[in-house]
Amino acid sequence: xxxxxxxxxxxxxxxxxxxxxxxxxxxxxxxxxxxxxxxxxxxxxxxxxxxxxxxxxxxxxxxxxxxxxxxxxxxxxxxxxxxxxxxxxxxxxxxxxxxxxxxxxxxxxxxxxxxxx
Amino acid sequence: xxxxxxxxxxxxxxxxxxxxxxxxxxxxxxxxxxxxxxxxxxxxxxxxxxxxxxxxxxxxxxxxxxxxxxxxxxxxxxxxxxxxxxxxxxxxxxxxxxxxxxxxxxxxxxxxx
Numbered sequence: 305x306x307x308x309x310x311x312x313x314x315x316x317x318x319x320x321x322x323x324x325x326x327x328x329x330x331x332x333x334x335x336x337x338x339x340x341x342x343x344x345x346x347x348x349x350x351x352x353x354x355x356x357x358x359x360x361x362x363x364x365x366x367x368x369x370x371x372x373x374x375x376x377x378x379x380x381x382x383x384x385x386x387x388x389x390x391x392x393x394x395x396x397x398x399x400x401x402x403x404x405x406x407x408x409x410x411x412x413x414x415x416x417x418x419x420x421x
Numbered sequence: 422x423x424x425x426x427x428x429x430x431x432x433x434x435x436x437x438x439x440x441x442x443x444x445x446x447x448x449x450x451x452x453x454x455x456x457x458x459x460x461x462x463x464x465x466x467x468x469x470x471x472x473x474x475x476x477x478x479x480x481x482x483x484x485x486x487x488x489x490x491x492x493x494x495x496x497x498x499x500x501x502x503x504x505x506x507x508x509x510x511x512x513x514x515x516x517x518x519x520x521x522x523x524x525x526x527x528x529x530x531x532x533x534x
Contacts, residue, residue: 313461349511349525395463399520407452407471407515408479409523411463 306331308398310412317386318420324371325381325415327396333357335401338372338379339409344392352394355379357401383417391419423447427512427526434502434533442497442529444512450524451517453495454479455487457508458528464511470495472517502533 307330317323329338340352355363355372363370367387371380383390396412425446434440446453451472456464456479466479468487476487484506486498495514499506512526 308463310463347509347528347530349513351522354522407454407517407520407523408466408469409454409456409464409513411456411465413461413463 306333306398306400306410308396308410308412310396310415312415313413314416314418316418316420317383319386319388321386322382322384323386323417325383325394325396325417327379327381327412329377329379329396329398329412331377331398331400333400337399337401338370339397339399340368340370340379340381341395341397341411342390342392343395343414344389349395353381386419388419388421390417392417425512425514425524425526427510427529430527430529432529432531434499434531436502436504436533438502439498439500440502441499442510442512442531443494444496444526445494446512446514446524447493448514448516448524449492450514451492452515452520453489454513454515454523455485455495455497456511456513457481458511459508467497467510502531504533507531507533 336357338355342350367384398410428443454469455467470489473492510529513523515523
């Protein structure tokens with residue numbers, strides 16, 4: 305069974321600085337997808353970034369980028385130039401690929417990020 | 422475009438009461454999901470419907486039932502609520518099992534006293 309672990313329950317960063325959130329996962333699959341979701345106080349789950357395991361290039365979305373290390377099963381999220389609006393809980397999630405996939409996301413425990421002015 | 426709409430947003434139940442959480446999506450998605458979110462545990466899948474007419478158990482199905490009423494709607498029912506079911510419930514949808522993004526509703530905060 306797949307598992308996703310976020311070992312940092314809480315983190316804080318000063319506005320305009322850079323912060324990295326960690327995520328590790330365990331799977332025997334070769335093809336899969338990894339996601340980072342953001343949950344602000346409004347509770348809305350917002351997709352931040354997505355990575356396909358078969359792609360070696362790390363995904364980037366504006367100030368958000370990932371460091372995907374497939375052999376190490378590591379998927380960290382880097383937020384550059386942190387903004388107050390980045391304050392939220394961040395979830396790492398795993399999705400299997402292939403014919404047996406049913407679309408079920410497996411989530412980590414979440415990391416609460418506070419951006420300080 | 423509303424996306425995924427859940428009702429109600431908040432609910433307080435007494436132990437033993439029943440209720441149904443409603444979810445509807447307007448994106449013509451095939452797959453729908455119910456998750457619960459508990460502190461320190463992330464989101465866990467309760468039930469899912471890969472396509473209209475099918476439903477399957479997820480990781481934590483005990484105490485719940487679901488109905489995929491049509492392609493748009495996927496409801497979650499608590500037949501006899503227990504304090505352990507106090508949680509935030511999220512409905513989500515996706516184009517199908519192979520997707521690039523799942524879309525979530527705004528959640529229902531349920532308290533069972």
